[in-house]
Amino acid sequence: MRDGGGEAFSSAFEMIATPSLFGLLGWFIDSQMGLFPLFTLVLAGLVLVYEVWKLYTHYSASMDAELEARRATYSQGAA
Numbered sequence: 001m002r003d004g005g006g007e008a009f010s011s012a013f014e015m016i017a018t019p020s021l022f023g024l025l026g027w028f029i030d031s032q033m034g035l036f037p038l039f040t041l042v043l044a045g046l047v048l049v050y051e052v053w054k055l056y057t058h059y060s061a062s063m064d065a066e067l068e069a070r071r072a073t074y075s076q077g078a079a
Helices: 002-033 038-078
Strands: none
Touching: 002 038
């Protein structure tokens, strides 16, 4: 139970902190170039999309592994 809580906390932290850091980097680039917040939005958006994709693929792989583990125990019990 505690391991799942730690995983959830670290995933939530990554979903907030990483796009924020890249957004700050984009804001710095925009301020140096005198642009509309183009780089801020692009960098933060790309990193957010990547984080969601990474979370989804990790979750799918974890669920597939758990399903296979349960199927293995069902076949052992039937034998």
